[in-house]
Amino acid sequence: MLLLRQLTGYCAEGLVIGFAVVILWKVLTGTISLDGLLDSSDGGKRSSSPVRMQFLLFTLVAAGQYLVAAWKNPTTDSLPPVPQQVLAMVAGSQAIYLGGKALSTYLPLLRKPN
Amino acid sequence: MSESNNNANTEKWVPVAMLVIAVGVGLILYFKGGDPTANLRILAGYIALIMVFAFGLLTLYALATGKIDLTYLVSEKDGQASMSRFQLLIFTFVIALSIVLMVVSSPTPKFPAIPNEVLILLGLSASTYAVSKGIQKGAETDQAVNKAAADLNANQQAANQQAANNLAKGQGAGQ
Numbered sequence: 001m002l003l004l005r006q007l008t009g010y011c012a013e014g015l016v017i018g019f020a021v022v023i024l025w026k027v028l029t030g031t032i033s034l035d036g037l038l039d040s041s042d043g044g045k046r047s048s049s050p051v052r053m054q055f056l057l058f059t060l061v062a063a064g065q066y067l068v069a070a071w072k073n074p075t076t077d078s079l080p081p082v083p084q085q086v087l088a089m090v091a092g093s094q095a096i097y098l099g100g101k102a103l104s105t106y107l108p109l110l111r112k113p114n
Numbered sequence: 115m116s117e118s119n120n121n122a123n124t125e126k127w128v129p130v131a132m133l134v135i136a137v138g139v140g141l142i143l144y145f146k147g148g149d150p151t152a153n154l155r156i157l158a159g160y161i162a163l164i165m166v167f168a169f170g171l172l173t174l175y176a177l178a179t180g181k182i183d184l185t186y187l188v189s190e191k192d193g194q195a196s197m198s199r200f201q202l203l204i205f206t207f208v209i210a211l212s213i214v215l216m217v218v219s220s221p222t223p224k225f226p227a228i229p230n231e232v233l234i235l236l237g238l239s240a241s242t243y244a245v246s247k248g249i250q251k252g253a254e255t256d257q258a259v260n261k262a263a264a265d266l267n268a269n270q271q272a273a274n275q276q277a278a279n280n281l282a283k284g285q286g287a288g289q
Binding site: 001002004005006007008009010011012013015016017018019020022023026031032033034035036037039041046052055056059060062063066067070071074075076077078079080081082083084087090091094097098101102105106109 | 156159160163166167170171174177178180184185186187188189192193194195197198200201203204205207208209210211212213214215216217218219220221222223224226227228229231232234235238239242245246249250252253256257260
């Protein structure tokens with residue numbers, strides 16, 4: 001039974017790593033398009049957006065912090081908890097992103113005369 | 115043509131290989147002897163593992179060969195990459211890799227407990243995506259409503275103009 005459990009773990013590991021590698025490879029080769037990831041479109045015109053940049057940075061920081069926490073202590077019975085500060089940071093960053101998106105989407109509509 | 119034949123062959127061989135492995139495990143357990151109920155449980159476990167692994171392997175193969183198109187995995191309809199989709203993708207992989215790491219590292223492998231904060235993190239990310247979609251759809255609906263109102267207005271003006279012309283013509287004929 002232990003062999004079955006270990007095999008299940010290794011198969012799951014292989015599949016998750018396989019999916020991650022395929023997606024990373026497709027991102028690096030440009031098959032998965034990241035075109036305009038850091039751009040905001042204002043009335044059809046694209047420009048680089050600091051709001052998206054902060055969103056990306058906070059996402060990468062939170063993801064990296066979590067991976068390091070899981071890597072440091074992998075033998076516990078539970079996933080490492082996410083600190084409240086990190087949750088607040090991610091939520092704040094998302095709120096800024098959504099606020100910016102709502103503004104850039106609706107302001108041109110409000111400005112346009114009927 | 116030959117590439118599609120290769121793909122079809124691989125898709126056929128994976129289930130056949132998995133079936134052979136399952137039969138092999140069954141035979142080993144049968145000839146090993148011991149408690150039949152316990153052997154049946156182990157066999158059921160192996161068959162479930164083989165099935166899930168085969169589904170995963172075939173999906174992975176289809177992703178790698180481009181049969182499942184991932185071009186717009188993180189993109190919107192207009193082709194621009196979506197930050198919220200990208201974030202959801204990153205968090206999903208980070209949590210999945212952490213779970214797998216813990217399962218593999220544990221001396222007695224079992225599924226780890228998932229703290230509420232992790233669920234909140236994934237929920238935040240998914241709701242950002244949903245709200246972002248809502249903003250986008252709302253703007254599209256507003257634009258469509260504005261366009262319909264403008265069309266209606268233009269049609270009404272044209273009809274009024276036509277009626278005024280007809281009236282003027284009628285008055286001219288009467289005189």
